[in-house]
Amino acid sequence: MGKKTAIIHSAIEVFQEQGIEKTKISDIVKRAGIAQGTFYLYFPSKLSLMPAIAEVMVMKTIEIVKLTVDDEATYPKQFEQMVDAIFKVNKEYYEILAVIYSGIASTEHIREWESVYAPFYEWISQKLEAAKIAGAVRQSIKPERTAKIIIGLIESAAEQVFLYAQHDESEADRQKEEVLDFISHALQFQTAKG
Amino acid sequence: MGKKTAIIHSAIEVFQEQGIEKTKISDIVKRAGIAQGTFYLYFPSKLSLMPAIAEVMVMKTIEIVKLTVDDEATYPKQFEQMVDAIFKVNKEYYEILAVIYSGIASTEHIREWESVYAPFYEWISQKLEAAKIAGAVRQSIKPERTAKIIIGLIESAAEQVFLYAQHDESEADRQKEEVLDFISHALQFQTAKG
Amino acid sequence: MGKKTAIIHSAIEVFQEQGIEKTKISDIVKRAGIAQGTFYLYFPSKLSLMPAIAEVMVMKTIEIVKLTVDDEATYPKQFEQMVDAIFKVNKEYYEILAVIYSGIASTEHIREWESVYAPFYEWISQKLEAAKIAGAVRQSIKPERTAKIIIGLIESAAEQVFLYAQHDESEADRQKEEVLDFISHALQFQTAKG
Amino acid sequence: MGKKTAIIHSAIEVFQEQGIEKTKISDIVKRAGIAQGTFYLYFPSKLSLMPAIAEVMVMKTIEIVKLTVDDEATYPKQFEQMVDAIFKVNKEYYEILAVIYSGIASTEHIREWESVYAPFYEWISQKLEAAKIAGAVRQSIKPERTAKIIIGLIESAAEQVFLYAQHDESEADRQKEEVLDFISHALQFQTAKG
DNA sequence: AATGAATGAGTATTCATTCAT
DNA sequence: AATGAATGAATACTCATTCAT
Numbered sequence: 001m002g003k004k005t006a007i008i009h010s011a012i013e014v015f016q017e018q019g020i021e022k023t024k025i026s027d028i029v030k031r032a033g034i035a036q037g038t039f040y041l042y043f044p045s046k047l048s049l050m051p052a053i054a055e056v057m058v059m060k061t062i063e064i065v066k067l068t069v070d071d072e073a074t075y076p077k078q079f080e081q082m083v084d085a086i087f088k089v090n091k092e093y094y095e096i097l098a099v100i101y102s103g104i105a106s107t108e109h110i111r112e113w114e115s116v117y118a119p120f121y122e123w124i125s126q127k128l129e130a131a132k133i134a135g136a137v138r139q140s141i142k143p144e145r146t147a148k149i150i151i152g153l154i155e156s157a158a159e160q161v162f163l164y165a166q167h168d169e170s171e172a173d174r175q176k177e178e179v180l181d182f183i184s185h186a187l188q189f190q191t192a193k194g
Numbered sequence: 195m196g197k198k199t200a201i202i203h204s205a206i207e208v209f210q211e212q213g214i215e216k217t218k219i220s221d222i223v224k225r226a227g228i229a230q231g232t233f234y235l236y237f238p239s240k241l242s243l244m245p246a247i248a249e250v251m252v253m254k255t256i257e258i259v260k261l262t263v264d265d266e267a268t269y270p271k272q273f274e275q276m277v278d279a280i281f282k283v284n285k286e287y288y289e290i291l292a293v294i295y296s297g298i299a300s301t302e303h304i305r306e307w308e309s310v311y312a313p314f315y316e317w318i319s320q321k322l323e324a325a326k327i328a329g330a331v332r333q334s335i336k337p338e339r340t341a342k343i344i345i346g347l348i349e350s351a352a353e354q355v356f357l358y359a360q361h362d363e364s365e366a367d368r369q370k371e372e373v374l375d376f377i378s379h380a381l382q383f384q385t386a387k388g
Numbered sequence: 389m390g391k392k393t394a395i396i397h398s399a400i401e402v403f404q405e406q407g408i409e410k411t412k413i414s415d416i417v418k419r420a421g422i423a424q425g426t427f428y429l430y431f432p433s434k435l436s437l438m439p440a441i442a443e444v445m446v447m448k449t450i451e452i453v454k455l456t457v458d459d460e461a462t463y464p465k466q467f468e469q470m471v472d473a474i475f476k477v478n479k480e481y482y483e484i485l486a487v488i489y490s491g492i493a494s495t496e497h498i499r500e501w502e503s504v505y506a507p508f509y510e511w512i513s514q515k516l517e518a519a520k521i522a523g524a525v526r527q528s529i530k531p532e533r534t535a536k537i538i539i540g541l542i543e544s545a546a547e548q549v550f551l552y553a554q555h556d557e558s559e560a561d562r563q564k565e566e567v568l569d570f571i572s573h574a575l576q577f578q579t580a581k582g
Numbered sequence: 583m584g585k586k587t588a589i590i591h592s593a594i595e596v597f598q599e600q601g602i603e604k605t606k607i608s609d610i611v612k613r614a615g616i617a618q619g620t621f622y623l624y625f626p627s628k629l630s631l632m633p634a635i636a637e638v639m640v641m642k643t644i645e646i647v648k649l650t651v652d653d654e655a656t657y658p659k660q661f662e663q664m665v666d667a668i669f670k671v672n673k674e675y676y677e678i679l680a681v682i683y684s685g686i687a688s689t690e691h692i693r694e695w696e697s698v699y700a701p702f703y704e705w706i707s708q709k710l711e712a713a714k715i716a717g718a719v720r721q722s723i724k725p726e727r728t729a730k731i732i733i734g735l736i737e738s739a740a741e742q743v744f745l746y747a748q749h750d751e752s753e754a755d756r757q758k759e760e761v762l763d764f765i766s767h768a769l770q771f772q773t774a775k776g
Numbered sequence: 777a778a779t780g781a782a783t784g785a786g787t788a789t790t791c792a793t794t795c796a797t
Numbered sequence: 798a799a800t801g802a803a804t805g806a807a808t809a810c811t812c813a814t815t816c817a818t
Contacts, residue, residue, distance in 0.1 A: 148354055182335075536742055541734060618809090785811105
């Protein structure tokens with residue numbers, strides 16, 4: 001594993017454990033097993049790590065979502081799987097996701113966020129486009145815009161459940177169900193056609 | 195105005211102008227017109243201000259939403275006004291909202307977020323309940339859960355537009371329209387009854 | 389109990405618990421149950437408390453020594469009782485005695501130490517004078533000088549045992565015995581006369 | 583000279599000049615010619631310097647005592663030289679010794695005192711052992727215990743004279759003489775053998 | 777490319793002291 | 798005499814960044 005990757009993964013762990021503000025560069029390099037000066041060969045500052053971390057996490061999210069969603073299934077089923085996957089990732093990594101979000105928000109790197117999320121938006125967008133062509137969803141939706149809305153919706157719901165509220169398995173499940181119901185009606189799944 | 199309130203309001207302004215990280219306690223007290231030591235009589239640290247600020251901002255949001263929404267209008271109209279209002283607040287205060295979010299997320303005060311938002315959830319929840327009784331929306335919605343989903347949805351969409359993307363007036367309007375469309379279908383407004 | 393006494397006794401307790409440096413005026417007044425400003429009506433500063441505290445403690449020491457020493461007993465016996473008493477006080481109050489010593493030493497009040505100890509020196513001095521007249525001790529001793537030597541000797545031995553070393557009952561006893569032996573030979577008790 | 587040694591020696595000087603409380607870390611590093619942050623690489627706080635300083639001072643004391651005491655002289659003479667030496671060191675460094683004592687006493691480092699003094703105790707102890715074997719002193723003395731008593735006795739006497747009382751050359755000399763007399767009788771020097 | 781000791785500017789925090797009540 | 802909220806000067810301490818090796 002390259003030093004750069006080591007730094008990113010070390011930082012993910014340390015940020016998760018102590019939060020961004022309390023984390024010192026020295027903590028990151030210590031865990032990464034490299035010298036302090038080496039850090040600066042790869043990143044100019046602590047906050048400049050955030051986009052790299054965010055990218056890793058979003059990539060991981062996309063990967064899990066893609067693995068979970070069965071392209072052969074009906075669209076309602078696929079969206080259900082998508083919600084499941086995103087909730088699962090948020091449950092597992094809620095701390096680091098919160099950290100990314102806050103870290104991104106508190107830097108001038110905020111504009112990179114869009115490009116990091118772009119592949120995710122793109123993937124959902126194509127899915128919606130296909131569903132639209134298949135007549136499986138409401139024809140008035142605009143795939144690109146709706147993709148952003150859906151991801152924002154699912155992730156904010158997952159955050160509410162896993163980050164700000166008490167972790168309660170059944171509560172999470174019920175909220176997830178409501179989210180799916182909400183989306184289903186918003187997209188107006190044409191059950192006849194699936 | 196009490197010293198505590200003075201500190202909170204001063205902090206909101208300064209955080210908005212320079213961001214949390216670059217803000218020194220000395221900046222806050224200078225604007226509040228109090229001595230540095232006095233700050234510590236009310237707050238133990240800079241980050242402990244966050245829940246107090248968050249509360250003020252959420253209260254302000256609720257206030258604006260309530261002022262904007264006409265209780266006599268049809269429900270679709272009311273939700274349109276609500277989306278308008280939340281987008282407006284997010285546009286106006288996107289910096290400070292980002293700051294609150296990141297500030298909250300990066301502290302141990304994260305659990306207080308739920309209670310800060312509670313009155314907002316409650317208000318929407320009652321609105322949905324009434325709409326349900328009036329037969330104006332889909333009967334299967336669960337008001338409390340859906341309230342959270344809607345606020346999360348609108349705010350995440352507003353953040354995407356105002357915080358992470360380029361500020362583009364028309365782009366924001368078009369995304370707002372799509373959000374409203376999404377919600378309308380999700381709630382299944384009964385246009386016959388309004 | 390007067391406020392002044394309350395302050396002194398509160399300070400003794402707090403100094404003992406947290407040490408002089410870490411003790412704030414606010415800690416002292418809190419325990420004394422008085423207002424912060426009131427402190428300054430009686431003492432100009434934290435360190436100006438030291439002589440007052442020292443006096444209380446030395447007085448207490450003298451009192452215990454006097455109570456323990458039986459004026460009717462033989463001189464060797466009396467000195468044995470004296471050593472016992474001083475060791476006992478040092479064992480019981482070693483923390484506060486250390487505090488006084490360090491507190492005194494670190495201030496300009498250091499010169500008051502002599503006067504605080506004066507009555508103790510005086511008492512031993514008279515005892516030695518009487519013993520000398522009675523022919524119970526070496527005639528070449530100079531009571532005033534020897535009094536200081538003896539108190540310094542006993543207290544330093546007690547400190548070594550109770551403050552700097554591990555508290556070990558039997559160890560303390562054996563060292564005490566050696567101290568007494570040392571003094572006995574130094575004073576050259578005339579056992580024939582007692 | 584290593585940075586650590588530089589810090590210790592600088593601190594000794596500055597403490598001596600201004601006392602512990604009034605000394606700022608910045609004073610110490612300034613004189614040591616190092617950066618402020620460097621201080622914290624070696625010591626976590628001002629008071630944690632104390633054991634290190636104490637060790638240096640005790641070592642210096644031992645060194646001077648060893649230089650002053652002539653191993654070939656009679657034992658009474660050697661002890662006289664020892665008292666002389668200790669009084670001399672206390673006179674010369676009474677400020678810094680007071681500072682060490684108070685500094686040690688007011689910290690959690692108090693237990694380290696024992697080990698710092700150990701070599702001094704050891705040296706006297708061996709001296710007494712040899713004297714005992716030579717039949718030059720009372721056979722009932724226990725060298726280790728008596729070593730501690732003697733050092734405590736001499737140092738407390740020296741402190742009384744140089745620290746708490748008015749510095750008066752002849753007064754100091756007379757007290758020193760009495761101390762020597764006291765010790766001589768306590769040890770029961772066998773003048774016949776010397 | 778890698779190191780890590782040294783740096784020192786920058787800031788949070790403390791707490792003795794004041795003073796209007 | 799007593800109060801205790803407010804003060805702000807004084808300092809300890811942190812930690813990102815550098816640079817000689």
